[in-house]
Amino acid sequence: MLGIRRFLVSLCLIWVAAGAWADDRVLRLSAPEALTETGLLKHILPRFSLKTQVRVELVSDRPDAILGTEGRAVFEGVGQVWHLQVLNPDHPASDRFSGWLTSQVGKNTVTGFAPDGTALFSLPSARQVVAVQVEADGDAVLGLQVSRDKCSRCHVVEDGKRGFGIGSTPSFGVLRSLPDWEGRFAGFYVLNPHPAFTIIPDVTPPFPDSRPSPIVPVTLNLDELEAILAYVTGMPAADLGGDLVHQ
Incomplete structure (x- = not known):
């Protein structure tokens, strides 16, 4: 009986560890409808995932990071400057996304989004x-x-x-x-x-x-x-x- 209990405890610990590892590879991202409707996220997120092996889930509650009006300015378009606010800075996936989005590769990916041949987004101007x-x-x-x-x-x-x-x-x-x-x-x-x-x-x-x-x-x-x-x-x-x- 004791052996079974030890086995079950070990199995639970394995599940917890596996869950933590899985969370490290998942980013819960929140973004307003005005941004998602542009198609930008469908353009950049698969490229980020391919590069980093981090999967991004778009959520409305308990996000790790938010694209909106607060935080670090990362790009501008459709009438406003968009900021990245990292709510969970100790989360590895948040760190990877922030680093990628502000890297030259990430910037080029954002500014290269041109569904009708015209770029919709640019880098934020310093004045703004x-x-x-x-x-x-x-x-x-x-x-x-x-x-x-x-x-x-x-x-x-x-x-x-x-x-x-x-x-x-x-x-x-x-x-x-x-x-x-x-x-x-x-x-x-x-x-x-x-x-x-x-x-x-x-x-x-x-x-x-x-x-x-x-x-x-x-x-x-x-x-x-x-x-x-x-x-x-x-x-x-x-x-x-x-x-x-x-x-």
Whole structure:
């Protein structure tokens, strides 16, 4: 009798383990009807599953992740910017989906969806991503200090300053000359290569365990981001000697 009980307990443990393993390979995703009706999810989810062996279930309750209006902006189309909100960041399937959707392969898959020959979705513009998060009314003096402390490892942040920054990286003055400079600075953390090493609490998602920051992360809060915007707003644009051609 004792042997049977041990067998049943062992069998239950095997079932529990098998269930946990199966859940690791299943993502419960919620998305509004307005998005599902476009056909985008039928286009991207099988490709994600083929690449990762993670099966996606579209659900209306208890999801692991949500495509909607909150979280990290991942693409835009049909009249709005779509965000990915991961509700269960410790779930391996959630981590795989977030990583794939924000990878170059995932982005290309989304922007390549063109059922009638015209792409319905594009990558989110920096200005739209941050419009509800920051305003350029910060402390310009603080912005200069934050720029020196946290941006000068790659950029020249002050006109006339030499010996700082990376030669192939544009200076703040050059960036200020671009017609979309405000969106670039306000949403720099979603523009490559910044997402790989930038942390803004309550805005950027945590780095996946499988893809830690390749360098010491740059961490700043929204007040510091506003301060940088205020500083750059008041600085002169670099004179490049001719009309700029934005590519």
